Amino acid sequence: DIQMTQSPSTLSASVGDRVTITCRASQTISSWLAWYQQKPGKAPNLLIYKASSLESGVPSRFSGSGSGTEFTLTISSLQPDDFATYYCQQYNSYWTFGQGTKVEIK
Amino acid sequence: QVQLVESGGGVVQPGRSLRLSCAASGFTFSDYGMHWVRQAPGKGLEWVAVISYDGSNKYYVDSVKGRFTISRDNSKNTLYLQMNSLRGEDTAVYYCAKEQQPRGSWNYDYWGQGTLVTVSS
Numbered sequence: 001d002i003q004m005t006q007s008p009s010t011l012s013a014s015v016g017d018r019v020t021i022t023c024r025a026s027q028t029i030s031s032w033l034a035w036y037q038q039k040p041g042k043a044p045n046l047l048i049y050k051a052s053s054l055e056s057g058v059p060s061r062f063s064g065s066g067s068g069t070e071f072t073l074t075i076s077s078l079q080p081d082d083f084a085t086y087y088c089q090q091y092n093s094y095w096t097f098g099q100g101t102k103v104e105i106k
Numbered sequence: 107q108v109q110l111v112e113s114g115g116g117v118v119q120p121g122r123s124l125r126l127s128c129a130a131s132g133f134t135f136s137d138y139g140m141h142w143v144r145q146a147p148g149k150g151l152e153w154v155a156v157i158s159y160d161g162s163n164k165y166y167v168d169s170v171k172g173r174f175t176i177s178r179d180n181s182k183n184t185l186y187l188q189m190n191s192l193r194g195e196d197t198a199v200y201y202c203a204k205e206q207q208p209r210g211s212w213n214y215d216y217w218g219q220g221t222l223v224t225v226s227s
Binding site: 032036038043044045087089091097098099100 | 206
């Protein structure tokens with residue numbers, strides 16, 4: 001089974017900050033990685049797929065990079081609406097989520 | 107517009123059964139693989155099961171194998187999850203999710219609103 005490890009688990013940041021979240025796979029997954037945003041009481045929302053492709057309608061301040069086993073999600077300038085929990089997901093071999101990164105107000 | 111609406115959640119005693127449904131609309135249901143994903147209270151997301159677009163392939167997370175069964179009725183645009191021998195650790199919000207691309211193994215572009223299953227005596 002492929003394990004996904006996100007870091008950090010919690011991130012404190014201010015509006016306007018550049019934020020980076022890392023996701024590591026226990027074995028290579030090529031570029032079969034997605035990122036989701038989830039707000040309390042809501043279903044997750046797709047941000048990035050195939051490691052770096054921006055989902056339609058998602059603001060361009062979100063970007064993804066990486067391949068193989070190491071991936072990053074970057075928010076170029078954090079906005080009030082971005083305080084949420086972020087999950088990576090591999091879909092190279094079955095489906096596995098990272099444990100999540102909560103982005104909170106500093 | 108794509109809509110996924112789950113139903114069937116509730117409170118159930120350990121060892122009992124429950125069937126969840128997910129009614130789909132706004133896309134050609136029979137072209138897409140569909141998943142169940144769950145989230146225990148205060149915890150992260152856990153993939154539970156997948157069924158291929160035509161129902162011919164089904165896969166499960168180890169913790170539910172032999173207890174849960176995923177199925178679909180393409181004539182009714184509906185996805186199901188039959189949950190037997192329920193345990194306390196199955197308590198979670200259960201989401202259905204649609205794969206982004208047809209006839210493959212993909213990430214999800216749409217999720218339902220979720221239905222809460224509570225296993226408690």
